[in-house]
Amino acid sequence: MDKRFFLAILLTGGVVLLTPVLFPRPSAPVPSAVVADSAATPSTTTSPTATPTVQGLPAPSAPTAIAPVGALGGGAPAAPVETLTVTNELTTFAFSTQGAQFLHAALPRFKRLGRDTGTVTLAHGREPLLRYTLLAGGDTLPLSTIPFTATRETFSSGERIRFDATVGTGTLRIDYALSADNYTATVRVQASGLPQPAFLLTQLPTGFDSQEADPKEDARHLSYAFKPVVGGSDRVDFRKPDPGERLIESGPFTWAVAKNKYFLVGLLTPEGQQSAFAELQVTGAVRENKIATRAQGVVVSPLADAPLVFELYAGPQEWERLVGMGREFEKTNPYGGWISGVVQPFATIVMRLLLWLKKTTALEYGWILVGFGVAIRLLMWPLNSRMMRTQIEMQRVAPLVQEAQNKHKGDPEKQRLAVMKVYADHNVSPFAALSGCLPMLLPMPILIALFFVFQNTIEFRGVSFLWLADISLKDPYYVLPLAMGASMYALSWLGMRNVPPNPQTKMMSVLMPVMMTVLLINFASGLNLYYTVQNLAALPQQWLISRERAKAATTTVVSGGGSARKR
Numbered sequence: 001m002d003k004r005f006f007l008a009i010l011l012t013g014g015v016v017l018l019t020p021v022l023f024p025r026p027s028a029p030v031p032s033a034v035v036a037d038s039a040a041t042p043s044t045t046t047s048p049t050a051t052p053t054v055q056g057l058p059a060p061s062a063p064t065a066i067a068p069v070g071a072l073g074g075g076a077p078a079a080p081v082e083t084l085t086v087t088n089e090l091t092t093f094a095f096s097t098q099g100a101q102f103l104h105a106a107l108p109r110f111k112r113l114g115r116d117t118g119t120v121t122l123a124h125g126r127e128p129l130l131r132y133t134l135l136a137g138g139d140t141l142p143l144s145t146i147p148f149t150a151t152r153e154t155f156s157s158g159e160r161i162r163f164d165a166t167v168g169t170g171t172l173r174i175d176y177a178l179s180a181d182n183y184t185a186t187v188r189v190q191a192s193g194l195p196q197p198a199f200l201l202t203q204l205p206t207g208f209d210s211q212e213a214d215p216k217e218d219a220r221h222l223s224y225a226f227k228p229v230v231g232g233s234d235r236v237d238f239r240k241p242d243p244g245e246r247l248i249e250s251g252p253f254t255w256a257v258a259k260n261k262y263f264l265v266g267l268l269t270p271e272g273q274q275s276a277f278a279e280l281q282v283t284g285a286v287r288e289n290k291i292a293t294r295a296q297g298v299v300v301s302p303l304a305d306a307p308l309v310f311e312l313y314a315g316p317q318e319w320e321r322l323v324g325m326g327r328e329f330e331k332t333n334p335y336g337g338w339i340s341g342v343v344q345p346f347a348t349i350v351m352r353l354l355l356w357l358k359k360t361t362a363l364e365y366g367w368i369l370v371g372f373g374v375a376i377r378l379l380m381w382p383l384n385s386r387m388m389r390t391q392i393e394m395q396r397v398a399p400l401v402q403e404a405q406n407k408h409k410g411d412p413e414k415q416r417l418a419v420m421k422v423y424a425d426h427n428v429s430p431f432a433a434l435s436g437c438l439p440m441l442l443p444m445p446i447l448i449a450l451f452f453v454f455q456n457t458i459e460f461r462g463v464s465f466l467w468l469a470d471i472s473l474k475d476p477y478y479v480l481p482l483a484m485g486a487s488m489y490a491l492s493w494l495g496m497r498n499v500p501p502n503p504q505t506k507m508m509s510v511l512m513p514v515m516m517t518v519l520l521i522n523f524a525s526g527l528n529l530y531y532t533v534q535n536l537a538a539l540p541q542q543w544l545i546s547r548e549r550a551k552a553a554t555t556t557v558v559s560g561g562g563s564a565r566k567r
Contacts, residue, residue, distance in 0.1 A: 082150065088178055090181070095176060097150050098148070099145070103128050105183070106122075123209050131143070131203050132203070134201075134303075137194070137195025149165070158177055162174075167191075168195075170195075171191070172194075175188040183321075185312045199302055202301065204256065208260045212261060216291065219293050221259070222237070223258075224238075224257065224280065226253050227254040227332075229254055236249070238284075238292035243286045252274075252275035252277055253280065256277055266314075276309075276310065283296040350446060366463070366468070366471055405419060455524070465529070467479070481517050488517075491535055494539065
């Protein structure tokens with residue numbers, strides 16, 4: 001294998017690893033908040049008694065609660081707190097009459113993969129997933145201090161729970177209408193008689209209970225993602241703001257979500273309607289073990305005479321489902337991080353292909369990855385063959401090129417003309433070396449896209465294959481990373497057969513397989529499976545080319561008229 005292949009990989013890796021270091025993304029400026037009170041006081045309404053944990057990780061201390069201020073207050077007498085649930089074929093949403101809070105969502109289609117058994121429940125300890133704070137006339141009131149009365153209503157497309165409360169001299173109504181066939185509920189907030197200006201602060205989940213086999217990896221994916229009405233989606237990882245630091249993202253937004261590795265809870269502007277999400281405030285929380293398992297994300301919405309309407313989604317990051325919801329909602333899971341603009345198109349192609357193959361063949365994803373790896377190599381076979389034959393031709397004329405360069409060493413112009421004549425006499429393009437690199441670079445976008453796709457694609461979650469219990473996790477026996485490294489070395493060894501000795505190429509043929517093995521040893525086993533299959537599928541072609549190179553090595557071109565003679 002030519003050393004340019006290794007150079008291409010090293011350059012690609014260098015760009016990926018060094019760009020964020022050399023060109024760090026600047027922190028978003030912190031403009032003034034929508035309301036002075038919300039900027040001056042952290043908008044957290046977390047109960048100080050709640051101490052949720054991510055499995056295997058200690059929870060940081062809870063943020064401080066906001067106390068009611070001024071004239072706002074609940075007019076209804078204290079009543080027993082009730083928990084009400086609404087259910088469809090996919091999920092069960094639970095709500096509380098205390099503050100009309102959204103508590104948790106049960107997802108029976110998904111199993112817990114950690115130590116606990118059972119099915120997934122989106123929750124964060126004893127904290128609600130959604131809670132509200134009311135800002136009106138300069139006063140602040142956490143709705144968690146207000147008891148609501150609840151009524152139910154069943155209709156053809158689902159079920160509705162309506163919460164009503166008296167707030168000072170005004171009233172507040174919050175409706176949740178659960179969809180019959182999705183993980184969504186339409187939320188309608190109607191306020192009347194409140195001092196103006198009035199705003200509703202919707203606090204997104206401060207974290208999630210991990211239900212994955214690797215809680216630390218799950219915690220690394222905790223973030224708030226958002227999509228401005230104008231512009232592309234972005235995210236703020238929980239680890240980005242320092243404890244107590246507040247980042248403010250200005251809207252309006254199409255959607256804003258809190259997410260972990262495979263699930264999310266978010267708010268969406270209904271299709272065709274004007275966004276009511278004016279601002280997203282993200283505040284860092286105390287960390288332990290350098291892992292940010294908590295943060296505070298607050299969406300600010302103005303309240304007026306017209307109802308505030310948005311959609312609530314609490315469910316899996318299933319790619320087809322998110323695409324089907326429109327509004328670029330699939331970009332809540334932006335592949336590639338800071339290079340998502342480059343990776344996302346290729347990731348979309350890869351996801352469409354993998355899902356199409358799954359539906360068409362009904363095979364397990366493990367076998368689909370095997371077939372996908374072989375298919376990519378077969379598609380690349382003609383280009384690879386052309387590249388390798390170009391290398392053979394370049395090697396054959398290399399002595400004549402060197403001879404021409406030495407003959408006219410003192411005259412650069414004559415040297416250039418002599419070299420061009422050698423290429424012309426033997427029908428070899430002087431740019432063949434550059435064009436020959438193209439087949440090595442073409443598969444790179446797919447390899448990089450797969451690298452990110454395997455990091456948080458729920459379609460691979462819990463999928464077994466052969467001895468692997470979950471192809472989204474590392475190989476527990478390290479069979480595939482070692483096989484990948486060995487097959488990569490075999491490719492390099494075949495590529496160096498019948499090639500003039502080159503110490504640098506020989507060193508790289510050993511160094512690169514070792515580096516790739518170390519790099520991927522703890523990555524998703526499905527990713528290692530794909531890389532291994534790619535290498536194995538390339539071995540026959542590399543062997544055939546090495547034989548062709550051996551035959552070509554028995555002859556060498558002569559400078560005169562392009563005739564050949566035996567060595």
